[in-house]
Amino acid sequence: xxxxxxxxxxxxxxxxxxxxxxxxxxxxxxxxxxxxxxxxxxxxxxxxxxxxxxxxxxxxxxxxxxxxxxxxxxxxxxxxxxxxxxxxxxxxxxxxxxxxxxxxxxxxxxxxxxxxxxxxxxxxxxxxxxxxxxxxxxxxxxxxxxxxxxxxxxxxxxxxxxxxxxxxxxxxxxxxxxxxxxxxxxxxxxxxxxxxxxxxxxxxxxxxxxxxxxxxxxxxxxxxxxxxxxxxxxxxxxxxxxxxxxxxxxxxxxxxxxxxxxxxxxxxxxxxxxxxxxxxxxxxxxxxxxxxxxxxxxxxxxxxxxxxxxxxxxxxxxxxxxxxxxxxxxxxxxxxxxxxxxxxxxxxxxxxxxxxxxxxxxxxxxxxxxxxxxxxxxxxxxxxxxxxxxxxxxxxxxxxxxxxxxxxxxxxxxxxxxxxxxxxxxxxxxxxxxxxxxxxxxxxxxxxxxxxxxxxxx
Amino acid sequence: xxxxxxxxxxxxxxxxxxxxxxxxxxxxxxxxxxxxxxxxxxxxxxxxxxxxxxxxxxxxxxxxxxxxxxxxxxxxxxxxxxxxxxxxxxxxxxxxxxxxxxxxxxxxxxxxxxxxxxxxxxxxxxxxxxxxxxxxxxxxxxxxxxxxxxxxxxxxxxxxxxxxxxxxxxxxxxxxxxxxxxxxxxxxxxxxxxxxxxxxxxxxxxxxxxxxxxxxxxxxxxxxxxxxxxxxxxxxxxxxxxxxxxxxxxxxxxxxxxxxxxxxxxxxxxxxxxxxxxxxxxxxxxxxxxxxxxxxxxxxxxxxxxxxxxxxxxxxxxxxxxxxxxxxxxxxxxxxxxxxxxxxxxxxxxxxxxxxxxxxxxxxxxxxxxxxxxxxxxxxxxxxxxxxxxxxxxxxxxxxxxxxxxxxxxxxxxxxxxxxxxxxxxxxxxxxxxxxxxxxxxxxxxxxxxxxxxxxxx
Numbered sequence: 001x002x003x004x005x006x007x008x009x010x011x012x013x014x015x016x017x018x019x020x021x022x023x024x025x026x027x028x029x030x031x032x033x034x035x036x037x038x039x040x041x042x043x044x045x046x047x048x049x050x051x052x053x054x055x056x057x058x059x060x061x062x063x064x065x066x067x068x069x070x071x072x073x074x075x076x077x078x079x080x081x082x083x084x085x086x087x088x089x090x091x092x093x094x095x096x097x098x099x100x101x102x103x104x105x106x107x108x109x110x111x112x113x114x115x116x117x118x119x120x121x122x123x124x125x126x127x128x129x130x131x132x133x134x135x136x137x138x139x140x141x142x143x144x145x146x147x148x149x150x151x152x153x154x155x156x157x158x159x160x161x162x163x164x165x166x167x168x169x170x171x172x173x174x175x176x177x178x179x180x181x182x183x184x185x186x187x188x189x190x191x192x193x194x195x196x197x198x199x200x201x202x203x204x205x206x207x208x209x210x211x212x213x214x215x216x217x218x219x220x221x222x223x224x225x226x227x228x229x230x231x232x233x234x235x236x237x238x239x240x241x242x243x244x245x246x247x248x249x250x251x252x253x254x255x256x257x258x259x260x261x262x263x264x265x266x267x268x269x270x271x272x273x274x275x276x277x278x279x280x281x282x283x284x285x286x287x288x289x290x291x292x293x294x295x296x297x298x299x300x301x302x303x304x305x306x307x308x309x310x311x312x313x314x315x316x317x318x319x320x321x322x323x324x325x326x327x328x329x330x331x332x333x334x335x336x337x338x339x340x341x342x343x344x345x346x347x348x349x350x351x352x353x354x355x356x357x358x359x360x361x362x363x364x365x366x367x368x369x370x371x372x373x374x375x376x377x378x379x380x381x382x383x384x385x386x387x388x389x390x391x392x393x394x395x396x397x398x399x400x401x402x403x404x405x406x407x408x409x410x411x412x413x414x415x416x417x418x419x420x421x422x423x424x425x426x427x428x429x430x431x432x433x434x435x436x437x438x439x440x441x442x443x444x445x446x447x448x449x450x451x452x453x454x455x456x457x458x
Numbered sequence: 459x460x461x462x463x464x465x466x467x468x469x470x471x472x473x474x475x476x477x478x479x480x481x482x483x484x485x486x487x488x489x490x491x492x493x494x495x496x497x498x499x500x501x502x503x504x505x506x507x508x509x510x511x512x513x514x515x516x517x518x519x520x521x522x523x524x525x526x527x528x529x530x531x532x533x534x535x536x537x538x539x540x541x542x543x544x545x546x547x548x549x550x551x552x553x554x555x556x557x558x559x560x561x562x563x564x565x566x567x568x569x570x571x572x573x574x575x576x577x578x579x580x581x582x583x584x585x586x587x588x589x590x591x592x593x594x595x596x597x598x599x600x601x602x603x604x605x606x607x608x609x610x611x612x613x614x615x616x617x618x619x620x621x622x623x624x625x626x627x628x629x630x631x632x633x634x635x636x637x638x639x640x641x642x643x644x645x646x647x648x649x650x651x652x653x654x655x656x657x658x659x660x661x662x663x664x665x666x667x668x669x670x671x672x673x674x675x676x677x678x679x680x681x682x683x684x685x686x687x688x689x690x691x692x693x694x695x696x697x698x699x700x701x702x703x704x705x706x707x708x709x710x711x712x713x714x715x716x717x718x719x720x721x722x723x724x725x726x727x728x729x730x731x732x733x734x735x736x737x738x739x740x741x742x743x744x745x746x747x748x749x750x751x752x753x754x755x756x757x758x759x760x761x762x763x764x765x766x767x768x769x770x771x772x773x774x775x776x777x778x779x780x781x782x783x784x785x786x787x788x789x790x791x792x793x794x795x796x797x798x799x800x801x802x803x804x805x806x807x808x809x810x811x812x813x814x815x816x817x818x819x820x821x822x823x824x825x826x827x828x829x830x831x832x833x834x835x836x837x838x839x840x841x842x843x844x845x846x847x848x849x850x851x852x853x854x855x856x857x858x859x860x861x862x863x864x865x866x867x868x869x870x871x872x873x874x875x876x877x878x879x880x881x882x883x884x885x886x887x888x889x890x891x892x893x894x895x896x897x898x899x900x901x902x903x904x905x906x907x908x909x910x911x912x913x914x915x916x
Contacts, residue, residue, distance in 0.1 A: 181867065184872060190643060237668055239667070452643075
């Protein structure tokens with residue numbers, strides 16, 4: 001390894017660090033997974049730096065793990081096999097924005113809030129909102145989505161093209177800037193969600209949208225999750241134009257009120273948002289309200305006040321934090337199942353029953369328009385018995401979601417902890433095809449080893 | 459080859475045919491590309507039949523080309539290396555429809571019109587409309603789109619999961635039925651648009667939509683393509699809710715009137731469609747009209763009459779036929795470039811100038827909301843000088859589109875004729891990555907050889 005570091009230093013000079021504090025910072029993400037130190041950190045400032053790093057590491061069969069903001073939830077950016085943490089946070093330039101084509105090209109270290117601040121000058125925004133102020137490179141790599149997917153789609157739908165450096169240091173562009181294409185294999189989508197195991201993203205072209213004339217938020221309470229979800233199903237069937245439709249269960253409402261100073265009624269909550277013109281949002285709100293009230297929705301409240309709306313969504317985004325406050329020193333134990341929406345209330349009800357029976361504190365929030373929900377679990381990483389109990393619960397949850405035709409991960413990725421679940425979910429034949437692709441593109445297995453696919457598969 | 463046919467017959471009996479007429483039927487698609495006979499045709503009726511065929515052919519290194527309806531436009535289903543044409547048209551069952559989840563699962567031989575007739579009983583529809591009554595398996599394989607992409611997306615966006623048989627006869631499912639997932643590599647998108655060169659699709663799960671309460675069509679004339687497209691750009695920027703927005707240039711309008719008995723004014727035409735509630739479509743139509751009139755749109759006409767609307771769209775879909783009528787015995791020479799919409803009028807104007815200078819009859823239609831347009835060329839396949847002239851024109855057109863950041867194919871695929879353009883478009887490094895994937899999944903190169911990627915690459 002010292003030879004690798006010497007070569008990297010010779011090529012990249014002070015961009016290479018072996019400083020203990022810096023390595024420590026790159027050893028973990030937001031999850032409970034055990035930190036592992038990289039042996040060096042490279043701060044890339046260009047695609048060429050990335051290519052240089054990969055060429056050197058590939059020659060020496062040294063693992064390389066891309067690093068953005070460290071906000072991942074599945075250990076995705078933890079260097080479990082050591083090697084080099086390739087920090088892309090300094091590649092944070094917005095290279096171009098087109099309000100005619102409604103797209104932009106950026107470097108991977110650009111963060112979500114930074115991008116939206118910049119775009120807002122042109123009356124534009126990028127909708128994907130996972131809560132955390134993640135980098136766009138990281139969001140593409142994990143296939144992130146969040147609260148606006150129901151209207152705008154996830155990263156998968158909004159990444160138009162990528163520049164990627166493959167394991168051998170080749171630089172490729174996956175697609176042109178046209179709005180659609182049938183030109184060859186869809187490399188864009190192959191790299192989105194591959195968690196840095198096939199290559200390192202060094203540039204992204206993204207679709208963007210005009211900031212709507214009106215953004216209105218609304219809340220409604222329900223006596224049960226089932227009523228709320230039946231309402232959501234009908235609203236989506238009727239194509240009511242919601243931009244966000246989020247469930248915060250009663251337990252999570254209590255936590256949010258305590259943490260964020262809100263005074264939401266202690267019932268299951270739907271939090272909605274509508275985007276459009278004054279006329280169209282008025283129509284959408286009326287239609288949504290009518291449907292949801294028919295399914296037992298109560299206490300409808302709406303606001304177009306920017307400050308009030310932001311406070312509401314901040315409270316929703318802080319739900320995870322609110323629940324962590326329950327356990328000082330605790331870290332996030334993420335769950336992320338996603339099922340067809342017709343099976344969602346069944347999945348949530350059984351999960352709440354399981355939580356009660358297992359005496360696990362687990363408030364729940366959900367991107368219910370997509371069938372995706374999170375149980376907000378926290379654990380002291382040193383309390384092995386507690387972690388073990390949560391892992392057993394998680395295994396039951398995933399099994400339940402799979403039996404309901406769902407997936408173990410709607411938006412956080414496989415990371416370290418779900419490698420076996422992926423095989424249960426898609427079967428060894430499909431995972432073998434993934435392993436064949438991995439072996440073809442990264443024969444020395446240097447790209448984020450220990451993630452997504454077991455190294456022994458294939 | 460006779461050994462292969464014997465083995466296939468032993469395994470599949472009368473599903474295997476070497477009948478001359480049947481082979482002839484499977485030798486060509488709608489394009490001008492030279493027909494090539496397959497040595498046998500297998501009529502599969504199950505995924506198992508497909509697996510059996512592929513296992514036998516892989517053992518003998520015999521090419522296999524999947525066949526749907528033969529409506530492709532780039533020779534995609536022509537067996538240029540002989541071998542077996544694997545006809546999936548008898549796998550035409552609709553396996554399930556969920557109006558709660560807004561999805562359905564079907565076999566690959568289901569045709570577009572058949573699917574929509576079936577879905578309509580539940581008040582649902584599948585929007586992708588390439589004009590031809592193609593099979594859904596074929597539409598997924600070529601990455602088809604058509605006239606409704608601007609609102610609903612292309613096959614890429616609407617295929618949720620596939621069952622695929624790989625070259626060695628393994629059966630894989632690419633994804634669960636959840637609305638979104640971050641579970642492993644996106645195999646779904648890898649197979650969509652791969653033109654049968656990586657595997658054979660035997661089942662598709664597709665997103666579907668509720669039939670809108672109101673469907674309104676509208677037409678407007680323009681004095682120039684540039685005015686029409688400037689109007690479209692602004693309408694899309696303002697997020698006006700159009701479901702279709704199609705350009706038919708003056709030359710194509712003349713052809714359509716002659717062929718379909720319409721009496722559209724001899725100007726550049728925009729054909730629009732709006733989907734929604736009575737209230738929302740009224741808002742959308744007013745907004746679109748206002749924008750387009752500001753850009754010189756004239757003679758606004760709208761209709762919600764089903765028969766009138768169908769006649770209008772049939773005329774649009776028959777544009778290609780109308781132009782073919784210009785040259786009896788001619789076959790389609792497809793062009794399919796797609797550019798960022800801000801570059802579209804430049805691309806079309808230069809192309810019309812080129813047509814005039816080259817004295818080539820080339821009416822033009824475009825999915826202008828996506829930046830995609832087709833010059834409707836026809837040629838007698840035996841007139842080599844004419845074909846050569848069109849090929850030179852096509853090379854100039856693709857070069858122009860690439861220089862404007864576009865793609866050589868928006869929706870028809872690479873097929874036989876664009877293999878070199880793909881390299882010009884994405885560079886040899888990216889095409890090499892495709893070739894590495896191809897070699898990993900189909901080491902004997904039996905899957906539709908001679909398409910998408912040159913066999914010598916990689």
